[in-house]
Amino acid sequence: MKNKILILIAILALSSCQNKENSKNIVKTVVQDTLSKTLGGTANLSEVTPKEDKATELIRKQLLVVLKSDIPALTKDDRFFYYDAFDLNNDKKNEYLVGFSNSYFCGSGGCLGYILKNDGSVINRFTVTDFPIYVTTSATEKFYDLIFESGGKFHLLKMKGGKYPSNPSVQEVIKGDVPKESTKVLDIQGGKLEKNSF
Template identity: 35%
Template structure:
């Protein structure tokens, strides 16, 4: 009898368990991990370059009298950084604008080293500037147009020729197809000092 009652209890328990409603399995949505994109450090580097160039223009290139005489347009510049001597540090071309820096022959352009020290102050420069892969005196050759002629600017004695209009015509009729173009028709950011 004991066996029969144990068997009845077991069968009853089994019947009750099988009669229970099946529990609905809930679908769990996977968590979406939100990854915040951080801007590359290049923006920070670019702003450092802008600040360095701006400080050079205001504190080293110009006097207080120059700054007072300038219009808002005269206080604008564009920049382009490139390693010209393969030392792993970029030099920076600075294109100045406005009537204070520009005339019929072109505009003033600066070339600064990575510490914002002046390498060359170009006068009557017209953009674009072509940075050739050709190296002379350990620096890349620059090709510019001046007075309707192509000029080859070669680095010597710590600088490039500052006035392309007095440089002899280049031996070639156009920049090489391998030159990097500086201040071409691409839109570059305009900064103020």
């Protein structure tokens, strides 16, 4: 779709240099053709890549391992996750922040979550957290510090010995608001993340 828009813009730019009457007809034809194919479901979407299919598969495989003992107790409705990708240590490879939003993985204190390396291995498992998570501009041990909401308060989590603390609710409480320069990730309630099964 993005490529089609760029092509449409290029045609518009080229056609502005040509005869105005001909350009109106060409642009009108291209726009009508693109819209009719898109609405009719016949547009060529082969160039549109799904959101990191490799990442989804990688996370799915890891969850089947780390949640192996939970799987027999899970219902079909419990077996889904959300994730967001962010390069937490500036190594040009995304880490994956994974969260859940159902009664099995969430309770009155918050929900379960994970941070996975780019290869799928677990950096952290979190408990009692709410989403979204905020990535700050400060870093500890080459990883950005994180802000988690737990119990209605914002807590600062810093990397220590290669891991973030697993229980955000007992970490330092931030006074005031989340810094504006922080990046919001894993915003499950925001409704823009895809729901994935495992």
